[in-house]
Amino acid sequence: MKIKDFFKKNDIIIIFAAILAACLLLLFSKNSSEASAQIIADGETLYNINLSDVYNTYTVTLNNGVEIEISHGQISFISSDCMGLDCVNCGKLSKPGDIAVCIPNKTIIKLTGRSSKAPDTVTY
């Protein structure tokens, strides 16, 4: 039996549709850089925020006095009582893998998620 006799037109359409769906799924999963933000203080995860679901900018004040601003796709330390303010100087985090730390207040903002472009880590 020849292949063209075995597969009908509809079969070929279904197969192509399935292959196309697979390609789209793969492309989407590789390029997705949707980030979730974790706010960790004293080793405890206090918040887990999907930044793409945030539409209004708001501020969170933690028990240690650190203030964090959350907006669509971005998050940042905006105030802390630490001396160097390295945490605030980190600026806005938006990509998976971005991290900002307030060492004196033991507070971490970490962006998780997959991004094909982000390195595994950064040396500094």
Add this chain to the structure above:
Amino acid sequence: MKKSAATLKTLMLLCLLFFIVIFSGCQEKFTEKTSFAMGSILSAKIFSQDEQLNEEVFSLINSAVRNADKALSNTDENAEIYTLNKNGGIQASDYLTSVLSDSISVCNKLGRRVDISIGKLTSLWGFNTETPSLPKASDIEEQLPLIDIDKIAIDGNKIAIEDIEIDMGALGKGAACDAAFEAVKHKDIPFIMSLGGTVLAFGENPSGSHWTIGIRDPFLSANSYFATLKLAPKNAVFVSTSGSYEKTFTENSKTYHHILDPKTGYPVENELISVTVVSPSGITADALSTALFINGLNAESLVSLKSFSSEAVFVFKNKTYYVTDGLKEALELTSSDYKYLDYNEN
């Protein structure tokens, strides 16, 4: 005949759908963990399909780093080096004895450009505190003759110091990464960790053919990088960066950074802004990045790299960079602001 053909086609379609589902969900699993250690951030990604095993590996890494800190810290009252600095002598653990012996050897091989007997000078500048400040010039002058690695005496596990204090700041994180590697290598699970910017990558990255390590852009915020290194170690590889953008303070309109030249007592002033070293050991990666930052890009620095089987990326204040031959293929520039410096050794 028609029925069997239809069944066959249905089976083929189901197989195709099965592969689509598997293929699209076929991303490597890893566990990402973060904690505080050695006054900085410890983060790790561990790549096995078994989450419990990943947790176990992170726990081993975390414990190894904390144990290293308990030996090497000069600010923790319970740490061995703190006690050694205070009392002038201790019966040290095997770990501290080994790390100090290795550190002295590395410092000597690097012409003492980096020197762990610098503790009193770093205390004077206050870089281990939240309020560093410019010391009096006379106080710095007074400290310089006291920086001498020969004043550390090791006899078995008995360690004694005379007139000096030890500060492992330049090598400590690398030593802790070495300890983490020793603690988990038997698990044979690929992982990448960063301890305050000193990186250890072990095994083959299951997500790709190499690990991708960004090199911080010294002119932008902490998460920015100007280039990446694509490294595929056969075993473990350590990456350390020393940069004048870290731990700075400004006094009388002048900014001072934390990399002190043991020969002048002041923060190094040259055209470099960062040096990244790739090395087969954590201590040498850390020591080399500091020593090369102090020494600058010259023939002596390149010989030092070779003697430790290491490679480096030198970044200058004018946004040029130089990469040693062994890293040329691994380095990929991600910022168009930087230009390659055609340095000629001769």
